[in-house]
Amino acid sequence: MMDGFAYLPGSEAEKPGPLARYLPQATDGIAAAFLAQQFRPGDWVLDPFGASPRTDLEMARLGFKVLVAVDNPVTRFLLETAAKPFTQADLQAALAELSSARKGDERLETHLQSLYLTECSQCHQQVPAEAFIWDRESGALTGRMYHCACGDNGEYPATPADLARAASMTATDSLHRSRALERVTSAGDPDRPHVEEALKCYLPRAVYALITIINKLDGFSPSSEHRNALFALTLTACDEANVLWPLPAERPRPKQLTVPTRFLEKNVWRALESGVETWAGGEQAVEVVNWPNDPGDAGGLCLFNGPMRELAPHLNDVPLKAVVSVLPRPNQAFWTLSTLWAGWLWGREVAATFKSALHRLRYDWNWHAGALEAALKNFSDRLTLNAPFFAILPEPETSFLSAALLAGAESGFDLTGLAVRSRHDPVEVLWQRRAFSLAEKEQVKIDSETVRSAMLSTLKERGEPVTILQLHGAGLVAMAADNSLRGKTEALAQINATILDVLTGPGFIHHGESKNPETGLWGLEKWDPETESLPDRVEVSVVRSLNKSPGESMRALETSINAEFPGLLTPSLGLLRAVLASYAVESNGQLQLRQEDLPSSRRADLESVAEALTILGTQLGFSLERKESPYRLILWQDKRKTAYAFYLVASAIAGKIMRQNPYQPERSILVIPGGRAGLLAYKLERDPDLRRLAEHWRVVKFRALRRLTGSADLSREQFEKEIAGDPIEAPEQMKLF
Numbered sequence: 001m002m003d004g005f006a007y008l009p010g011s012e013a014e015k016p017g018p019l020a021r022y023l024p025q026a027t028d029g030i031a032a033a034f035l036a037q038q039f040r041p042g043d044w045v046l047d048p049f050g051a052s053p054r055t056d057l058e059m060a061r062l063g064f065k066v067l068v069a070v071d072n073p074v075t076r077f078l079l080e081t082a083a084k085p086f087t088q089a090d091l092q093a094a095l096a097e098l099s100s101a102r103k104g105d106e107r108l109e110t111h112l113q114s115l116y117l118t119e120c121s122q123c124h125q126q127v128p129a130e131a132f133i134w135d136r137e138s139g140a141l142t143g144r145m146y147h148c149a150c151g152d153n154g155e156y157p158a159t160p161a162d163l164a165r166a167a168s169m170t171a172t173d174s175l176h177r178s179r180a181l182e183r184v185t186s187a188g189d190p191d192r193p194h195v196e197e198a199l200k201c202y203l204p205r206a207v208y209a210l211i212t213i214i215n216k217l218d219g220f221s222p223s224s225e226h227r228n229a230l231f232a233l234t235l236t237a238c239d240e241a242n243v244l245w246p247l248p249a250e251r252p253r254p255k256q257l258t259v260p261t262r263f264l265e266k267n268v269w270r271a272l273e274s275g276v277e278t279w280a281g282g283e284q285a286v287e288v289v290n291w292p293n294d295p296g297d298a299g300g301l302c303l304f305n306g307p308m309r310e311l312a313p314h315l316n317d318v319p320l321k322a323v324v325s326v327l328p329r330p331n332q333a334f335w336t337l338s339t340l341w342a343g344w345l346w347g348r349e350v351a352a353t354f355k356s357a358l359h360r361l362r363y364d365w366n367w368h369a370g371a372l373e374a375a376l377k378n379f380s381d382r383l384t385l386n387a388p389f390f391a392i393l394p395e396p397e398t399s400f401l402s403a404a405l406l407a408g409a410e411s412g413f414d415l416t417g418l419a420v421r422s423r424h425d426p427v428e429v430l431w432q433r434r435a436f437s438l439a440e441k442e443q444v445k446i447d448s449e450t451v452r453s454a455m456l457s458t459l460k461e462r463g464e465p466v467t468i469l470q471l472h473g474a475g476l477v478a479m480a481a482d483n484s485l486r487g488k489t490e491a492l493a494q495i496n497a498t499i500l501d502v503l504t505g506p507g508f509i510h511h512g513e514s515k516n517p518e519t520g521l522w523g524l525e526k527w528d529p530e531t532e533s534l535p536d537r538v539e540v541s542v543v544r545s546l547n548k549s550p551g552e553s554m555r556a557l558e559t560s561i562n563a564e565f566p567g568l569l570t571p572s573l574g575l576l577r578a579v580l581a582s583y584a585v586e587s588n589g590q591l592q593l594r595q596e597d598l599p600s601s602r603r604a605d606l607e608s609v610a611e612a613l614t615i616l617g618t619q620l621g622f623s624l625e626r627k628e629s630p631y632r633l634i635l636w637q638d639k640r641k642t643a644y645a646f647y648l649v650a651s652a653i654a655g656k657i658m659r660q661n662p663y664q665p666e667r668s669i670l671v672i673p674g675g676r677a678g679l680l681a682y683k684l685e686r687d688p689d690l691r692r693l694a695e696h697w698r699v700v701k702f703r704a705l706r707r708l709t710g711s712a713d714l715s716r717e718q719f720e721k722e723i724a725g726d727p728i729e730a731p732e733q734m735k736l737f
């Protein structure tokens with residue numbers, strides 16, 4: 001059932017867009033590639049979660065009618081504004097109008113900037129800080145960052161004046177904080193404590209600045225052309241102003257409302273200004289309508305304002321051709337903050353529609369599997385049998401994979417494809433509605449022997465150690481196939497435990513710095529000597545493809561290689577790039593085999609190297625033996641013992657040679673073209689088993705041998721020295737691709 005599901009490649013977003021740190025890191029182009037395979041513009045596509053606005057927009061821009069169930073008001077706003085993107089001029093005009101609004105006898109901008117004033121340590125002028133730095137444990141303001149007009153900028157310790165200013169904000173905090181609270185919940189609301197808790201993500205100055213801005217927004221009539229643009233900028237400010245910004249600044253992707261040990265308190269006015277860049281531009285506008293309207297023949301978004309279970313009863317009215325969705329991960333931070341922001345911007349009624357997100361402070365994978373299942377089972381029986389469900393799982397990890405596949409199986413979908421590329425790429429899942437109702441297929445108990453053999457055979461096919469994701473995937477596929485991937489949420493623990501038990505049992509080996517099974521690589525205790533590793537097979541395929549169809553684009557090559565190595569075999573982009581760096585040149589997006597790697601050049605090369613070895617060996621007084629099969633091999637014998645075994649290869653395919661080599665590794669030498677050294681280094685870096693195998697081998701480049709034939713007075717000792725000093729070089733050229 002599962003053969004041949006090829007991973008669809010995408011590309012990383014050029015510009016992440018608003019609130020990107022909470023949104024799935026979905027790769028652009030994957031959904032489009034899926035739809036292009038079998039559907040036509042104008043077809044209806046359902047996204048039951050609406051978790052990734054980019055992905056919905058991508059499909060709409062291709063001309064599909066994308067029905068999205070979206071219950072988070074913030075996500076809904078993101079979808080609407082992405083469909084009708086702001087111009088930079090819109091945003092700047094809106095910001096200018098806001099900045100000149102009055103606060104007392106000041107301009108709003110002046111007033112808000114004054115909250116952050118600090119003294120420049122060089123010129124002693126007052127400048128608005130970019131941010132202050134706080135320490136969570138002590139609760140103290142410890143530092144400040146600013147850019148002064150005098151040219152001074154950077155990070156400095158906080159001054160007594162900075163502390164006094166912050167303290168004055170704290171003195172009036174309760175008033176502003178209760179206003180911020182009022183906009184989200186009423187006094188008797190049982191959810192009020194949750195909102196209070198969430199508000200702790202904001203320091204007093206941020207609460208004051210945001211509430212001041214939001215009060216001003218109330219003065220803009222809904223027909224004002226600047227209102228929406230200001231909502232957008234304010235949303236950015238709402239996020240920039242919270243304390244979920246650790247220092248040093250890694251790229252935070254908060255999933256919980258956890259205060260970092262050192263964090264930034266950013267200048268709210270600066271945050272508004274930075275929003276202009278974030279929200280401006282975007283791509284081509286698309287039609288966006290509310291359910292039950294039709295976006296029209298050119299495609300577009302049809303937004304259903306509510307959860308999937310409320311949309312489901314109406315689905316029979318829509319000729320759905322496919323379901324395509326980025327599956328959400330649990331994100332307490334985003335869901336909770338969305339409730340706050342929705343209340344602030346659009347009021348209590350709007351916040352109330354999404355308030356259930358507040359009830360839970362910790363989301364575990366059991367809960368998530370249940371939530372996914374609840375959403376999926378709403379529509380599984382409303383799809384036609386040939387309407388596929390294609391799901392993209394960003395930031396994959398084993399529990400997410402288990403939760404998603406369990407939810408799919410439990411809600412009436414058969415798994416027909418699972419493609420895993422690397423930890424850093426989304427996983428792709430293909431389901432088909434099950435033809436028989438769930439009850440008719442009896443649930444089977446998990447058979448760990450079946451799981452084990454599926455995981456072993458995946459490893460044998462890969463021929464190299466892999467991350468736990470591929471093996472976990474193999475286990476889940478086996479369970480889906482025999483109908484044991486079932487049960488309510490408590491099943492999740494059992495599914496994961498079974499896979500882990502198998503993995504830590506006989507046959508498998510963990511290569512990793514820590515004992516954590518999620519990290520490092522998993523390999524076989526013993527590899528078959530006939531093993532051809534995935535990197536070696538991919539190398540052969542890429543070269544064949546470059547030879548057969550010169551001028552191909554990277555994307556076309558990636559697509560054809562993924563089709564040849566589907567599902568759990570999908571090669572990483574890093575591997576493809578390493579092979580291309582070794583063999584190909586690119587110009588104007590077209591890939592060509594390097595001149596010296598054309599088959600005829602390489603045959604001539606190998607012959608001349610064989611000749612060089614023959615001359616050298618004779619010169620040094622060895623007796624020679626030459627073999628052509630199964631490997632091109634030249635032996636230098638001394639007193640009937642093998643002094644050197646030279647393997648002549650034009651590729652970086654060495655694993656099988658090393659596994660089958662009957663000579664001492666210390667006497668074995670791989671002779672390769674210089675251009676292969678980087679690729680070989682990459683493979684050794686990637687595969688700890690290959691690295692161990694190669695430990696005592698030496699690698700000599702073609703040109704080094706040819707050079708040695710020129711020196712007439714070479715001694716055996718000198719030769720030994722020469723070939724010892726040719727380390728395998730790091731794959732520098734890879735940067736080119």
Ligand SMILES: [Zn+2]
Nearest residue numbers: 120123148150
């Ligand atoms: Zn200065």
